[in-house]
Amino acid sequence: MKTYKNLYQKLCGYDNLHLAFNKARKHKTQKQYVIDFQKNLKNNLLQLRADLLFHSYKPKPLETFILRDPKTRKISKSDFRDRVVHHAICSIIEPILEKKFIHDSYANRKGKGTLAAIKRFEHFKRKVSKNQSKISDGKNIKGYVLKADVRHFFDTVKHDILIKILKRNIKDPKFIWLIKIILSNHQAAKQGQGMPLGNLTSQFFANVYLNELDQFVKHKLKAQHYIRYVDDFVILHRSKEVLEEYLKQADSFLQIKLDLQIHPDKSKISLLYQGTNFLGLKIFSYHKILQKRNSRKFNNKLKMLCKQYKEQSIDYDKIYNFLEGWIAYSKNANTYSLRQRLLNPLAHKFEGQMSTKEINRYMKSMP
8 A cells, every 4th residue: 555755745835835725716716805815825825834834823713604405504614724725635635545436436526526426326227227128027127226324424523533544545744733633623512523514625534534435335245336425325236135235234334434324214225216316316217307405495595696686796697607507407307397487587587687598508408
């Protein structure tokens, strides 16, 4: 196993910090905190570099707020200067650890994401059910799916276990010191556990932590049709009994090795043809629909943006970017009628802003 030393000097390099600043400000160039930091950019980065080199760096307390979309989640937001540090950390260790991840881990990775995970699920579904083909006695080949959720994952991640995993490859004690500083900035119910939702480092460390589960499922259980997205995972198989054994062993592994457990109420085995709720869609044999909560989430967010637009606190570009993202996602399901119902009223609301060409582009390409 290859190990890496002297990474901290690379992290503290001015070029790495400048690159981290550019990544941290992406899509946020008009935010006042970015403008303020950039006014004296060189001195701010040099001061940050000095604080890191002399081990006097200390992150500011996290700003926490509640997000309901519709599930209630506590999001913790780091100060912009600390976000630069998070990007600087990931710029160094992501290339080292990324190549150790399995192919079918899809969250927070370049070239992956929800749409790729959905396509992979459909590929596995066709393989397991032999594309709904029939066997000699005329019966359909049944496929099953185990859908599981790690219970309260971000709240219960153990710092000491994460550090132990990282130390297998990262042998630089200064680098480990900085990671411990970042982790300890999160105030959890129990000391030494938990990561804040919203931090770049939390997203990356989630993949590092749960890669242990990925390796177990792929190489010990030898499950062929396995997909993980953050703390949700699915395994497809023709045998319900095999999936029951997978569930039992995966839960045991999580408890013994990672001090986590599978959520008993959010984990179940079901027939593929009955439809599977996965990443906001319900996927059936020959079609996909949006889950109702996603439509509600879209409506609520659009209402909020329209209110801000009316108050002139945002311009139409903000609404345009939101619609672009949602339409790109929703087109992966059979949502033509839904899009028509939701988007047609916008033509009147934003007359003069939304072109006919734009509306037509949103409405076409029905899956």
